[in-house]
Amino acid sequence: MKIRVRVAPSPTGFLHIGTAQSALYNWLFARKNKGEFCLRIEDTDKERSTKEYEQSILDALEWLGLNWEGKVIRQSERTEKYKNALEKLLFEGRAFYCHHTKEELEGEAKDQAQNKKAQFHDCEHKNSEEGKKSGGLIRLAVERNSDRKVVFDDIIRGRIEFEAKLMSDVSLGNGFDRLLYNFTAVVDDIDMEITHVIRGEDHVSNTPKQILIYEALGKTPPQFAHLPLILAPDRSKLSKRHGAVAVVDYKKDYLPEAIINFLGAMSCTFSKEILTKQEMIQEFELSKVHKSGAVFDVKKLNWLNSQYAKKLSPEEFKKSVGIPEIPDSAVPLITERLEKLSDAHHFDYFWKEPKYDKDLLKWKKSTLENSLETLIKVKKIIKEFDFKKEKDELRKILDEFSIAVGDRGLIYWPLRVALTGKEKSPDPVDIAYVLGKEKTLERVRFALGI
Numbered sequence: 001m002k003i004r005v006r007v008a009p010s011p012t013g014f015l016h017i018g019t020a021q022s023a024l025y026n027w028l029f030a031r032k033n034k035g036e037f038c039l040r041i042e043d044t045d046k047e048r049s050t051k052e053y054e055q056s057i058l059d060a061l062e063w064l065g066l067n068w069e070g071k072v073i074r075q076s077e078r079t080e081k082y083k084n085a086l087e088k089l090l091f092e093g094r095a096f097y098c099h100h101t102k103e104e105l106e107g108e109a110k111d112q113a114q115n116k117k118a119q120f121h122d123c124e125h126k127n128s129e130e131g132k133k134s135g136g137l138i139r140l141a142v143e144r145n146s147d148r149k150v151v152f153d154d155i156i157r158g159r160i161e162f163e164a165k166l167m168s169d170v171s172l173g174n175g176f177d178r179l180l181y182n183f184t185a186v187v188d189d190i191d192m193e194i195t196h197v198i199r200g201e202d203h204v205s206n207t208p209k210q211i212l213i214y215e216a217l218g219k220t221p222p223q224f225a226h227l228p229l230i231l232a233p234d235r236s237k238l239s240k241r242h243g244a245v246a247v248v249d250y251k252k253d254y255l256p257e258a259i260i261n262f263l264g265a266m267s268c269t270f271s272k273e274i275l276t277k278q279e280m281i282q283e284f285e286l287s288k289v290h291k292s293g294a295v296f297d298v299k300k301l302n303w304l305n306s307q308y309a310k311k312l313s314p315e316e317f318k319k320s321v322g323i324p325e326i327p328d329s330a331v332p333l334i335t336e337r338l339e340k341l342s343d344a345h346h347f348d349y350f351w352k353e354p355k356y357d358k359d360l361l362k363w364k365k366s367t368l369e370n371s372l373e374t375l376i377k378v379k380k381i382i383k384e385f386d387f388k389k390e391k392d393e394l395r396k397i398l399d400e401f402s403i404a405v406g407d408r409g410l411i412y413w414p415l416r417v418a419l420t421g422k423e424k425s426p427d428p429v430d431i432a433y434v435l436g437k438e439k440t441l442e443r444v445r446f447a448l449g450i
Contacts, residue, residue, distance in 0.1 A: 005195070006189070018230045059248075064259060075184055095138055096138070142169050204226050230294060268289045302340065317335065349420040354421025363409050374411055379444045381397055387437040419435065
């Protein structure tokens with residue numbers, strides 16, 4: 001049996017970071033088992049689905065490197081298949097028309113909630129002549145007078161059971177024109193020959209309904225594996241109120257390799273913290289996926305991103321941050337301190353003239369006059385120093401000067417500000433060697449007003 005899995009986002013918004021994780025685990029499972037990873041766009045919500053969102057989903061998956069097999073399947077192009085399957089269920093008496101009004105159904109649900117009963121609808125029309133007439137909500141009949149349990153062995157969570165008599169008659173569609181998720185998903189998975197459905201645990205309650213639909217259509221259900229949800233710091237489900245949740249929101253700040261590593265290791269056990277996709281494929285097992293939700297730890301993501309940034313060549317780094325003006329020799333100094341790609345702009349003094357208030361040149365333990373006096377002497381040291389020598393030799397001379405003055409900050413602080421215009425930066429000597437002797441002297445002279 002050839003393993004086939006799928007990810008099935010709806011183009012009613014950008015690709016959610018949780019869906020991206022589900023896509024990754026499906027992709028890893030397929031690659032590990034030499035199977036196929038398929039993409040289905042569930043665009044039956046005509047009012048909210050857009051081509052723009054669909055394209056953004058495709059772009060996000062491609063950016064993450066989660067390539068899929070075959071063409072993209074779109075539910076909007078499969079209407080006839082759904083209608084044929086639904087007609088079959090109606091003809092065989094497995095499905096029926098429910099003639100309860102929306103108000104009646106809402107009233108029933110309200111009464112059940114007030115009486116603390118399980119929410120379900122046992123339709124009285126399923127065996128009536130009225131129920132066979134055309135029109136209204138179409139449901140799959142659930143046997144109420146039975147002790148049957150709908151059971152499935154979840155690869156991650158183990159054996160899960162639902163009592164059939166406590167389940168509602170399953171909604172399949174509002175007529176033939178508005179077919180519903182559980183029905184279309186099953187028809188698609190049958191037609192696509194999906195062998196394993198790997199998705200979020202919020203779908204656990206849908207699984208028994210879908211199993212009944214499989215049975216009604218005379219098909220064997222696939223194997224199910226329900227992934228833990230990604231949680232916010234307060235351990236609630238991650239949502240927009242906690243910050244960015246769409247993959248597109250992370251593209252400007254993070255490398256795709258860092259996102260993949262982060263999402264992969266968030267809910268699954270691997271042998272080390274930093275892994276390539278190939279290493280993840282080799283180690284991935286659904287049995288290693290955790291049952292409990294994992295908190296989205298942005299500090300961990302930032303750390304991973306910094307580690308991947310350090311591995312980039314200067315050309316790769318400049319392309320990733322979109323700043324071709326960065327000197328190659330500045331890249332290691334930037335990546336040593338960078339967490340997000342957008343942080344690179346904080347180091348613009350490597351390619352732009354700094355702007356700052358002259359009072360910033362004042363060392364906090366001294367006066368502005370003393371700070372400028374020592375900067376004059378530092379300028380003389382730099383002017384007389386041969387930049388062909390190792391930079392540690394220049395640093396040694398400046399350190400000796402600071403010992404003579406009795407205050408290291410009085411030497412290095414004004415020089416730092418003169419070169420960068422900032423309170424924090426890499427070592428001023430490192431910066432001077434990136435800028436070169438002439439540019440360094442030019443900036444020191446500007447700071448001194450000469």
